[in-house]
Amino acid sequence: MEAANVNHSVRRESELSNRARMLISCPDQPGIVAAVSQFLFEYGANIVQSDQYTMDPEGGMFFIRIEFDLAELAGRVETLRADFAVVAEKFTMDWSLSLASKKKRVAIFVSKEDHALLELLWHWRAGDLNADIAMVISNHDDMRSLVEPFGIPYHHIPVTAATKAEAEQRQLEVIGDNVDTIVLARYMQIVSPTFIKHYANRIINIHHSFLPAFVGGKPYAQAHNRGVKIIGATAHYVTDELDAGPIIEQDVQRVSHRDNVEDLKRIGRHIERIVLARAVSWHVEDRIIVYNNKTVVFN
Template sequence: MEAGSNSSTVRRESEWKNRARMLISCPDQPGIVAAVSQFLYEYGANIVQSDQYTMDPEGGMFFIRIEFDLENLADRVEKLRQDFSVIADKLSMSWSLSLASQKKRIAIFVSKEDHALLELLWHWRAGDLNADIAMVVSNHPDMRELVEPFGIPYYHIPVTTATKAEAEQKQLEVVGDKVDTIILARYMQIVSPTFIKHYANRIINIHHSFLPAFVGGKPYAQAHNRGVKIIGATAHYVTEELDGGPIIEQDVQRVSHRDNVEDLKRIGRHIERIVLARAVAWHVDDRVIVHNNKTVVFN
């Protein structure tokens, strides 16, 4: 089943043929918006959306996301990048420019729980996730029958303590440069620093607690033991610090003393699904800028 097969998605892709997205971060200073706007105006581009944020207005950082339309974009984008780099260098910008028509390709890593995976598959099939799911990778065979009817390749790569390094090497061979982003949809393995380096700020994890509370394993049991009245879930980029990467999205729900650990897991699964789907959607639509260990999310 193709996510882009419905009429609304086809119409959207047609509208996006000449649309680009630019993400910029740089030291705050006068004239940034004017310089970017003037550059795009001189190119004949039409800005259709612009969002900006200044972190600490006195000597801080400036962030902006711009969407614009430009005729014959595909033929002109490389020249546009070259010309804009002059402005970017002058203003000490970190920046990226992507085409809305070029969907990001994602790989979903999963273990035995299906709720986060299913949510992404449903969004993809409905055409609400602007990405192509290139593959699903799992350390268990359990999800194969669920995934393959969607026409998505499924790779079962077992992982044990003794074979972890070998398994990760196989994963790198399978994924390689075929994807832009990896989603850990309740993939219950710690990813090594070597693996992370291949996909810096391109691995998104869903952690089943409201970070920074209850880092690590069995967070619902930790929450129950602590007697919390709110539980949550956190989608974040993966770094070498366990559950410590830049946070993209979070949500919570109230619980009570009447809820046992299984109740917390049941309630939590719903939060996890929604939080991960939001974070992935914002990432693939180029709405997230990472700055140090924080994110600016233009949602």
Template sequence: MNLPAQDAADRGRLIVQGADGPGIVASVSSVLARVGANIISLDQHSTDPAGGRFFQRTMFHLDGLPGRLTELEEELDKDLSALGLSYRLVEARKPKRVAIMVSKTDHCLLDLLWRQRHGEIPMNISMVISNHPDLGDDVRGFGIPFFHVPVAKDGKAVAEQEHLKLLKGNIDLLVLARYMQIISGEFIEELDVPIINIHHSFLPAFIGAGPYQKAKDRGVKLIGATAHYVTEDLDEGPIIEQDVVRVSHVQTTAQLQRRGADVERQVLSRAVAWHCEDRVIRDGNQTVVF
């Protein structure tokens, strides 16, 4: 549903997390009521009511929100700091600034570009970066800048510096849409924004080249995909979303790849949408998804 411009501008998201204890929901609600905000939706989760971790996502409406953020933050600081809680306050009207990195495989990239064009995900894709030139015309057809940054065999550090020049300070989220290069811990630390990756769920059973052929040779009955945040530990970051489809001996390797591509598109688009809607809260190496 498309909201009137002013109504959309007055909607906010409040993300709260910390040690669980009595009075958290009441405190959050009290602060919002005190400034005249109306709660639209509220989701919460506790890992354990006795000594566990607490998470909450609240959508609210507050007349004149953009001009009252400082007032609201001051009220939240007073009440939530006493409970040892941290929070994020987000204006719903501001879409996340997103960059995509890709190699030659286009299905996840084109799906995200299409979903942005049709307003399905609250994001602005500011650029696409690739280590190959193949997808440049496709990306530019969506009116989005495309940058080809080759990665030489011994030149990954040089390429990553070029990436940082393009990305640092300009994005809120980086999506690896089948970018077939391992990024370094130094790059992750210096970029300092969340990074989401997608891969087939055969890992670690079918690592390396040709995973679908290896899966076919083993007679797999399920194929799937996993979207996760990127950490220095390869493919071990907090999982956001996963899905599978059932297959059988009838499917050829090419058919497995096509079905796998469908799952990858859906899983990545859901993960990116949930992140852009501030539905994902990281808790160590796990996530809470509202």
């Protein structure tokens, strides 16, 4: 089984060696798709996937995700970026270009609950999460024995109300310039605005409710007290406003009056795992465009 996974990984990396992904958002107007397609055609690129969406077709915004193959991509990408900037300026584009072969490096933050963390580790080990998990950081040492057998560095950085600023500075030092994305896999600490500014739209949190309902702490108790018939989980980008960042993915499951708070937690853990894994996968595959406080997800 391990050999099969290795062969699959090698084959996938070979297929992606000359593949790039482009994300574009701009004011909607005629000629955008034609201009991008013509540019890539003239470069000799082959478009293998293209998805687009127009928000409010009359005077709204246009969003597109394009995957393309281009021979000898690594040696040509900087020239391609410079040349495409001319097209981007004409259409007032907000855009990015990334290499599919360059996996995003992820740091997972966790506290004492293991379900969201383990789901990501299992997906990563199976080759279904196209990222490198660079490290796991926790304010407790409980998860070390789960993480280290995966060969992933584990950093225990305690956090108290009195030491929060120092702990965050230590976290930033450990991460350094070595991480693209941070995943809060039931990390039960509020991240400060100072920390968030280093990773705008690159910190993904899983909240154990169907936002915007039941923000903050103990959402399952809130849901039980309200007598809801559906509970859910929400993966979102972290912003300065608690549990109010752009939503990436959500899911729900029906419950009844017979379910107590512990039942809701048990059911919710399953939803949380699935929702977070989807969101992280879409993020590392460059499938998400953030616009204002919303997301366009090309899944």
